[in-house]
Each structure stands twice: as structure tokens, then as C-alpha cells.
Amino acid sequence: MGKEKSFNKIESEGKNREQFSSRFGLLATAIGSAVGLGNIWRFPYIVGQYGGGAFLVVYLAMVALIGIPIMLVEFVIGREGRRDAINSFRKLAPNKPWFMSGVIGVLAAFFILSFYGVVAGWTLEYIRMSLINGFSGLGSEGMVNHFSVFISHPIKPVITQVLVMAATGIIVSTGVQQGVEKAAKILIPMLVVIMLILNVYAFMLPGGAAGFEFLFKPDFTKLTKEGVLAALGHAFFSLSLGMGIMITYGSYIPSSEKLTSTALNISLADTVLALLSGIAIFPAVFAFGIEPTSGPGLVFISLPNVFAKMSGGYIFGVMFFVLLFLASLTSTISLLEVVVAFLTDQFKVERRRAAVLSTLAITMVGIFASLANGPLNGVKIFGSNIFDFIDNTTANYFLPIAAFISVIYFGWFLDKNIINKQISNGEIEKYKGFINIFMFLIKFVVPIAIVVVFLFQIGQI
Numbered sequence: 009m010g011k012e013k014s015f016n017k018i019e020s021e022g023k024n025r026e027q028f029s030s031r032f033g034l035l036a037t038a039i040g041s042a043v044g045l046g047n048i049w050r051f052p053y054i055v056g057q058y059g060g061g062a063f064l065v066v067y068l069a070m071v072a073l074i075g076i077p078i079m080l081v082e083f084v085i086g087r088e089g090r091r092d093a094i095n096s097f098r099k100l101a102p103n104k105p106w107f108m109s110g111v112i113g114v115l116a117a118f119f120i121l122s123f124y125g126v127v128a129g130w131t132l133e134y135i136r137m138s139l140i141n142g143f144s145g146l147g148s149e150g151m152v153n154h155f156s157v158f159i160s161h162p163i164k165p166v167i168t169q170v171l172v173m174a175a176t177g178i179i180v181s182t183g184v185q186q187g188v189e190k191a192a193k194i195l196i197p198m199l200v201v202i203m204l205i206l207n208v209y210a211f212m213l214p215g216g217a218a219g220f221e222f223l224f225k226p227d228f229t230k231l232t233k234e235g236v237l238a239a240l241g242h243a244f245f246s247l248s249l250g251m252g253i254m255i256t257y258g259s260y261i262p263s264s265e266k267l268t269s270t271a272l273n274i275s276l277a278d279t280v281l282a283l284l285s286g287i288a289i290f291p292a293v294f295a296f297g298i299e300p301t302s303g304p305g306l307v308f309i310s311l312p313n314v315f316a317k318m319s320g321g322y323i324f325g326v327m328f329f330v331l332l333f334l335a336s337l338t339s340t341i342s343l344l345e346v347v348v349a350f351l352t353d354q355f356k357v358e359r360r361r362a363a364v365l366s367t368l369a370i371t372m373v374g375i376f377a378s379l380a381n382g383p384l385n386g387v388k389i390f391g392s393n394i395f396d397f398i399d400n401t402t403a404n405y406f407l408p409i410a411a412f413i414s415v416i417y418f419g420w421f422l423d424k425n426i427i428n429k430q431i432s433n434g435e436i437e438k439y440k441g442f443i444n445i446f447m448f449l450i451k452f453v454v455p456i457a458i459v460v461v462f463l464f465q466i467g468q469i
């Protein structure tokens with residue numbers, strides 16, 4: 009089966025869906041969505057908050073046993089449905105409530121983008137500061153101070169957030185994201201190179217060894233039940249699962265492509281980038297006497313210290329923040345795309361109008377998330393400020409619940425022939441053993457694990 013054939017098939021459905029032109033293009037686009045602030049900003053800060061090595065072990069287990077199988081589930085549903093997240097479910101299971109998984113996913117994308125745009129905006133400030141060499145001579149305390157003064161400012165972080173959202177909206181509405189996604193092919197390898205350089209530097213940092221120990225020497229007494237839930241939530245967040253993004257991308261994958269290796273490669277790349285980020289950051293955290301539990305400021309406080317000290321730090325600093333900004337832009341684009349694809353497919357709203365409306369609405373919510381770090385810090389929802397509430401609720405609840413629904417549908421209700429066809433690409437014999445193990449994971453292990461983590465969290469176990 010060639011790409012031609014699958015393209016004709018899609019066209020004959022009256023839906024002229026685009027497809028990825030090459031395997032590398034497909035991988036780069038999906039990796040571009042998966043790799044972003046989740047790997048470089050969120051991963052280290054929650055590893056720090058939940059105690060280091062033991063959390064990392066749980067996280068890796070979550071990626072392997074839950075994340076990768078779910079990515080494959082989303083790809084199969086998308087490639088079979090050939091529609092956006094919600095309408096793929098509607099097509100495969102008409103008049104059944106399974107599409108609710110897609111609805112929760114679209115909502116999750118909406119809310120995640122609201123605070124994600126704020127953090128992507130912070131990277132703009134860090135590009136500016138790096139360019140004017142503003143961090144040199146600030147010292148550790150000065151860096152902490154700069155970060156907290158900036159994010160709590162009532163106007164500045166709102167301006168950078170609006171800039172990010174405007175860029176995202178323009179790219180999605182004009183459909184030039186193909187160009188941006190092509191750029192991801194260069195961007196992600198560059199990010200890897202710069203992370204590797206920072207990793208080498210981390211090995212040489214005096215006092216950095218404690219950081220390696222923190223990250224790689226698990227101390228299970230530090231693991232909490234909130235940590236286990238956070239590990240699950242972050243696996244979804246980082247792999248872009250549970251919000252229909254991989255269903256939407258799956259709908260663009262040619263029939264000839266092997267979904268299993270695609271899912272494995274993307275997950276591997278995403279995890280390697282998170283680890284590289286941890287290795288770059290934790291030695292610096294310890295070397296410069298920063299608290300690993302500092303929260304969302306961790307990367308913004310620790311790395312400028314490194315850049316201020318290392319030779320060539322000016323250029324590395326600028327490059328790092330530019331790359332981080334661009335990596336977050338490929339993710340904001342894919343988040344907005346989820347919402348826009350839904351509005352255009354569902355309500356037949358014109359693409360440009362859908363992009364403008366959703367960008368405006370998400371930016372409005374995001375402004376509250378931004379202000380939550382400053383003037384609105386006192387406004388609490390269940391004990392957290394608005395920013396933390398949106399961050400944690402979407403990752404820890406929306407994404408696992410949406411994924412849970414699709415996994416139950418896939419494991420227990422979706423026609424087995426569809427699964428066999430999509431996973432084996434016609435080579436059923438070769439994939440038989442794999443499909444059996446995979447189905448066991450999807451029918452039992454994944455849903456039970458999600459339920460157990462929830463019960464554990466609410467104190468029922």
C-alpha cells in the first residue's frame with residue numbers, strides 16, 4: 009500500500025485531508041508537539057517538587073506502560089477515523105458517548121494553552137535579558153528576584169503572553185504551520201545539541217554531583233501519592249496525550265506508515281529530551297544553592313546562572329532561550345490546532361474565524377493565569393492560585409480521564425479487525441504476539457493503573 013492509495017481513499021471520502029509528505033516530516037511534527045515546555049520547564053520543576061530519583065523511576069514506568077500504549081491507541085483511532093479527535097470517535101462509534109473523550113480533550117487543550125502561552129511568554133523576556141547580557145553579575149539571588157519580579161508584574165508577562173498567542177493565532181489561521189513544522193526538523197536537533205553541551209558543562213560544575221544524585225539515586229521514602237499522580241499527569245502532558253492531538257495527527261498519517269514504531273520513536277525522543285534537561289538543570293540547581301522545590305521558576309533561575317559563568321555563555325544563553333521559545337511555539341500551535349480543528353469540523357466555522365475566536369478566548373483565560381502570579385495571587389481555587397490550578401487540574405485530571413475513556417472504548421468496544429489492520433499494516437502474523445500483549449495492557453493494565461492512581465490520590469487506598 010503506497011501513500012498514493014491512502015490519499016485517494018481519503019479524497020474519496022470527500023475530505024481532502026492533507027498528509028505528511030515524509031516519514032521524517034511526520035516524526036518531526038509530532039515530536040515538535042511533544043517536545044516543549046513540558047520537557048524543559050515542567051519536567052525538572054515537578055521532579056524537584058516530588059523528590060527526585062524515585063519520582064523519575066515512576067515517571068519512566070508511566071511513559072512505558074501507559075503513555076506509549078495510549079499514543080498507539082490515539083494513532084489508531086485517528087488513522088481509522090480520518091477526522092479530528094471528536095469526529096473520529098463519532099465516525100467509528102456513531103450515537104455512542106465515546107466522543108466525550110474528545111470533548112474533554114478539546115477542553116484540556118483550551119485550558120493548557122491558556123497557561124502554556126504565559127510560560128512561553130516568559131521565554132521571550134529571557135531572550136531579551138540574554139541579548140542585553142542582563143544576567144551577568146546578577147548572582148543567584150538576583151536571578152530568583154528577577155524571575156519573581158517579572159512573573160508577578162501586572163503588565164509585562166501579559167504583554168509577552170499576548171505576543172505568543174498572537175503569533176500562534178496567526179500561524180494557525182494562515183495555515184503556515186507547515187513551514188513552522190518543517191522548521192521543527194532543524195529546531196529539535198539543535199535543541200538536542202545545545203542540551204548536550206549544557207550536559208557536558210553540568211559534569212564539570214563544582215558541586216554539581218549532588219544534582220546527579222538527586223536525579224538518579226531514587227529515595228523511595230520521598231515518593232508521595234501526589235507524586236505518583238503527578239508522574240501520570242506529566243506523562244500525558246509531555247507526550248501530548250489525552251487531548252486528541254495524536255488522534256488529529258494520526259488522521260494525517262499515510263496508511264503505509266508503521267504506527268507502533270512511530271509511537272515508540274516519538275516517546276523515546278520526548279523522554280530523552282526531558283532527561284537531558286534534568287541533567288542540565290539539577291547539577292546547576294545544587295551548585296548554585298537553589299532549592300529543587302522552587303517550582304515553576306526552576307529552569308529560569310538555574311540556567312541563567314550557568315550561562316553567566318560558562319565561557320561562551322552569552323551565545324549559549326541566547327540560543328537556549330530562542331530554541332526554548334521556538335520549541336514551545338510548535339507546541340502552542342498544536343494545542344490551538346486541536347481547538348480550531350474541532351470548531352471547523354464541528355460547527356463548520358471558517359478556519360480563520362475559528363482561529364481568531366479561540367485565540368482571543370484562550371488569551372483572556374491566560375491573562376488570569378498570568379495575573380495569578382501577581383495581583384491575583386490571593387485568589388485560590390481548592391487551595392491553589394489560578395495558574396497552578398489550571399496547570400495541575402488539566403494534566404492530572406482532564407488528560408488521564410480523556411485517555412481513560414478512549415482506552416476503554418479501544419480495548420473493549422472497537423472492532424478487533426480495525427485494530428489488527430491498523431497496527432499490523434497487513435502483516436498480521438508478524439504482529440500477533442505484539443498485539444496480544446498490547447491488548448492486555450490496554451484492556452487491563454492501563455485502565456486499572458489509572459483508576460488505582462486516582463483512588464490512591466483521593467485516599468481510598
Ligand code: PFF
Pocket residue numbers: 041042043044045046047117120245246247248249251253339340342343346
Ligand atoms: N507536550 C507539550 C510539552 O511537553 O511541552 C505540551 C503539549 C503540546 C501538550 C501540545 C499537548 C499538546 F497537544
